[in-house]
Amino acid sequence: MFKISLKSALARKGRLLLTSLAVIAGCAFLSGVFVFSDTIRGTFDKLFANAYENTDAFVRSSNVIEADFGEESRDRLDDSLIATVAATPGVSEAVGDVQSFARVSTLDGDEIGQDGPPKFGGVFSGSTASPWDLVEGKAPAGRNEVVIDRTSSKTGDISVGDEVDVTTVAGTRRANVVGIATFAGSDTSGGATWALFDLPTAQEFVLGQPGKIDAIVVRSDGSISDEELKARLSQLFVDDDVEVLTGAEITEENQSDIEEGLSFFTIFLTIFAAISLFVGSFIIYNVFSISAAQRQKENALLRAIGASRRQVTWTLFVEALLVGALGGLLGFAGGVGLAALINKLLEAAGVGPTDTSLVVNPSVLVITMIVGIVVTLVCAIVPALRAGRVPPLAAMRDVAVDRSSVSRARLVIGIVFLVIAAAGVALGVTGDAIWLGPGVVALFVALVVLGPLLAAPVARALTAPLSKVRGVTGEIAGRNASNSPKRTALTAAALGIGLALLVAVSTLGSSLKESIRTTIGDQFRGDFAVSSEGGGDGFGGLPHAITDELNELPEVEAAVGFGGGQLQVVEDGEPTDRGVLTVEPEYARAIFDLEFVAGGWQGLSPDTIFVSEDKATRDGFALGGPVDVVLLDGTEKTLTVGGIYDSDVFGNLIADRRLFEGQITNLFDLQILVKVTAGVSGGDAQAALQVVTDEYPTSELRTKSEFIDEQSSEVDTFLNFIYALLGMSIFIAILGIVITLLLAVYERRRELGLVRAVGMTRPQVRGSVRWEAVITAIIGCIMGTALGVALGWIVVRALRDEGLNTFSISSSSIVVFVVMSVLTAVVAAWIPARRAAKADILAAIATT
Numbered sequence: 001m002f003k004i005s006l007k008s009a010l011a012r013k014g015r016l017l018l019t020s021l022a023v024i025a026g027c028a029f030l031s032g033v034f035v036f037s038d039t040i041r042g043t044f045d046k047l048f049a050n051a052y053e054n055t056d057a058f059v060r061s062s063n064v065i066e067a068d069f070g071e072e073s074r075d076r077l078d079d080s081l082i083a084t085v086a087a088t089p090g091v092s093e094a095v096g097d098v099q100s101f102a103r104v105s106t107l108d109g110d111e112i113g114q115d116g117p118p119k120f121g122g123v124f125s126g127s128t129a130s131p132w133d134l135v136e137g138k139a140p141a142g143r144n145e146v147v148i149d150r151t152s153s154k155t156g157d158i159s160v161g162d163e164v165d166v167t168t169v170a171g172t173r174r175a176n177v178v179g180i181a182t183f184a185g186s187d188t189s190g191g192a193t194w195a196l197f198d199l200p201t202a203q204e205f206v207l208g209q210p211g212k213i214d215a216i217v218v219r220s221d222g223s224i225s226d227e228e229l230k231a232r233l234s235q236l237f238v239d240d241d242v243e244v245l246t247g248a249e250i251t252e253e254n255q256s257d258i259e260e261g262l263s264f265f266t267i268f269l270t271i272f273a274a275i276s277l278f279v280g281s282f283i284i285y286n287v288f289s290i291s292a293a294q295r296q297k298e299n300a301l302l303r304a305i306g307a308s309r310r311q312v313t314w315t316l317f318v319e320a321l322l323v324g325a326l327g328g329l330l331g332f333a334g335g336v337g338l339a340a341l342i343n344k345l346l347e348a349a350g351v352g353p354t355d356t357s358l359v360v361n362p363s364v365l366v367i368t369m370i371v372g373i374v375v376t377l378v379c380a381i382v383p384a385l386r387a388g389r390v391p392p393l394a395a396m397r398d399v400a401v402d403r404s405s406v407s408r409a410r411l412v413i414g415i416v417f418l419v420i421a422a423a424g425v426a427l428g429v430t431g432d433a434i435w436l437g438p439g440v441v442a443l444f445v446a447l448v449v450l451g452p453l454l455a456a457p458v459a460r461a462l463t464a465p466l467s468k469v470r471g472v473t474g475e476i477a478g479r480n481a482s483n484s485p486k487r488t489a490l491t492a493a494a495l496g497i498g499l500a501l502l503v504a505v506s507t508l509g510s511s512l513k514e515s516i517r518t519t520i521g522d523q524f525r526g527d528f529a530v531s532s533e534g535g536g537d538g539f540g541g542l543p544h545a546i547t548d549e550l551n552e553l554p555e556v557e558a559a560v561g562f563g564g565g566q567l568q569v570v571e572d573g574e575p576t577d578r579g580v581l582t583v584e585p586e587y588a589r590a591i592f593d594l595e596f597v598a599g600g601w602q603g604l605s606p607d608t609i610f611v612s613e614d615k616a617t618r619d620g621f622a623l624g625g626p627v628d629v630v631l632l633d634g635t636e637k638t639l640t641v642g643g644i645y646d647s648d649v650f651g652n653l654i655a656d657r658r659l660f661e662g663q664i665t666n667l668f669d670l671q672i673l674v675k676v677t678a679g680v681s682g683g684d685a686q687a688a689l690q691v692v693t694d695e696y697p698t699s700e701l702r703t704k705s706e707f708i709d710e711q712s713s714e715v716d717t718f719l720n721f722i723y724a725l726l727g728m729s730i731f732i733a734i735l736g737i738v739i740t741l742l743l744a745v746y747e748r749r750r751e752l753g754l755v756r757a758v759g760m761t762r763p764q765v766r767g768s769v770r771w772e773a774v775i776t777a778i779i780g781c782i783m784g785t786a787l788g789v790a791l792g793w794i795v796v797r798a799l800r801d802e803g804l805n806t807f808s809i810s811s812s813s814i815v816v817f818v819v820m821s822v823l824t825a826v827v828a829a830w831i832p833a834r835r836a837a838k839a840d841i842l843a844a845i846a847t848t
Helices: 002-011 013-051 080-086 150-155 199-207 226-237 247-294 296-304 309-349 362-388 408-430 433-470 472-483 485-523 533-538 544-551 585-591 613-619 682-693 704-747 749-757 762-798 811-828 830-837 841-845
Strands: 057-061 064-066 072-074 091-097 099-101 103-105 119-123 132-137 145-149 163-168 171-183 193-197 215-220 242-246 528-532 556-571 574-583 596-599 608-612 626-630 636-645 653-656 669-676 699-703
Touching (some): 013 247, 013 309, 013 362, 013 704, 057 247, 064 556, 080 091, 099 199, 103 193, 119 199, 145 150, 145 163, 150 171, 150 193, 171 193, 193 199, 215 226, 226 242, 247 362, 247 485, 296 309, 408 433, 408 762, 433 485, 485 811, 528 682, 544 556, 544 669, 544 682, 556 585, 556 653, 556 682, 574 585, 608 613, 608 626, 682 699, 699 704, 704 762, 704 811, 704 830, 762 811, 762 830, 811 830
Parallel strands (some): 119 193, 145 171, 574 653
Antiparallel strands (some): 057 242, 064 072, 091 215, 099 119, 103 163, 145 193, 528 669, 556 626, 556 669, 608 653, 626 636
8 A cells, every 4th residue: 555655646746746835835934944044143153253263361341231122231441451451461462342333424425234233333453363354454543544344345335545424422523444354254244334443532432431441352372271361360350340251252152142133033934934834734735635535536446445444544644745755855955045045135235244154954954854744744634534434436436526615513613713712812802912822823713614614605706797797707717616615715715814914914014103103193292303314223323412412503492312221120129121211301391292190201300210100010119219220330329200101102211311421331312302492484493403413424304294204114114024924925825726726627627628628718718717716816815804904903902001002904005915816816827727728628528
């Protein structure tokens, strides 16, 4: 029987490959994610290993605060420690290092670097311990000379001798490019841009803190080991907040940080790969069901000559094993190609590390093969069991008969899962969100179970108007779809699930944008806003000098900058790292109508702090009560709760910017909101504001309406990324339409021959197949749109306490998705339709 199974599968190479396509697509996405992540991880590991190759010790402050989203603030050192370290026995070289925000712009105002990777300012020392090497020009000397990385020089078409504008926490300065450098042999460090100065300039301009440094990079004279050097240097700072790491330790720390960041990215992409495999499982199941039905006569003959039910069942399992193995293997190869393509695209776009080498671990092949085989075998269970139950005599017919689509049991099961879904969703949106998980899963199951019950009546309903428009072509297409409701429903369900996710994401995005518009529109009483191009990329932003200069204008009543700081809040006796929004209260009260539960803007000062209502309730803070905090330099302070506000837009804590005065930390404004003086026209005010912002290339002036549009449109970037990832699911669903129609054409070859024999033309045959694809796509669109809107509503309701207070449906997006799905289905039917039209009449109707 095993030999028969192999020969049967290999004898139908076309069907074997068709069945494998859905597995190949899903596995390619999965393996591509792993290969791409391993490649990026390996590239960064190599980059940091090379960067710290000549570093034997690394000295830095031990005071560090990590904010809510992982961003880290570390205290700085006095540069007087450089001489102390350099004088230590065993040290041949000690150089100060600086690393902070700096963005380079051309004189035309074009900013260098893609949105996303950070924009750094640092030190070019010429030390052998430094990862930087000059490839053109000379080292910088003086406040107006800068060295840039080679990627920035290529991207901005900047050569040695050109002038650029550099924006830092201290403002904007014009500098002459005197050199171009590479980082550890690469054009830059992981896609970042760099502006490198001599140490005094970097301290004064990049940090805005003369006399301070971020770290000391140490080179040994070779007389002692790195561990001994670390121990010797640590003895110098026993009573200070200073820590010493070996070169291996700082290398491993940077590699671990990258690995931790990539782990989330990998998990995120793997979820979408799993979605693709989930959608593909419908196709795999459908194909095996059709295959089992079409081989009823063959299986009956096997039963008639003595094969047992178990042997017939295992025959289909063997084929499933071959399909899974082939799909996993080819999917792995496709994933390697996909990862290589993505790497090349990122390099061409200047995002990510350069000179990457593809890393393909054997474990990826093993995982991909296991996933491909397991998914295929699971999908083959029901068709295989059904094949084994075929009686020797009753199954001896030429066509597949689908009797399992409409039954009372299916209706009961579907209703049960609908009830479970409704209960789960109700409990999730009104109580514990954990109930949403089983509720959503039950909703998907109900869609699959009830799909065949809906497919037949919908197909019949579409047949009537279609037959009037397309005549006999439409009539045949509608009847073919309604006569195999289970097959039609499963094919439509694959498309429906992909479309449902697109519609759900679209609904979520539309609701989020409307919530942003509503919140900002209600709370922002100003007239203009100044933003940082690229939003600061999560690092850096707008210098405080812009806010100060705007407030000096007679046309401005108030300009308030919103920034971010880090501190530790003592909670349950333990200091916990927290991020805090920083503002100037005297200007904020004139611009922002923040809803206070207790207190008000008058209560914010360097000795007080605002707490959100959620945090106050959760941690027991009350108006006038104490809040113990620890600042970055270790200073302990007891602040007073000056106000409790009801808003999720501004985080959990708001502090006066003056709280951080004297602290060794760089505070930037992420946004600056401006209110115009009464009686000043909008045009005059904008002209005055533009004079100030033009001096800062990283700033962009917008009106209130433009600012609201900008904030809401930022959601589109994320949505487009999600749409691209879900595109693989839609591709697999469309692939399912192709496979199903090809197998249906093969199954109906006799019927096609008969209709051709009685006068149906080839264009009519092609049209019937294409319209059947359209009917299937319409059913999938109905299912997907309804499910997607329901999922969107569930998510919006679940996140209402997080500031998502408006439910909005993007009708235009849904129309685009539906139209594209139907048009793609028509394209997908092109090959099956041509094959159907080319069927040989005599061969099709032959009985022997």
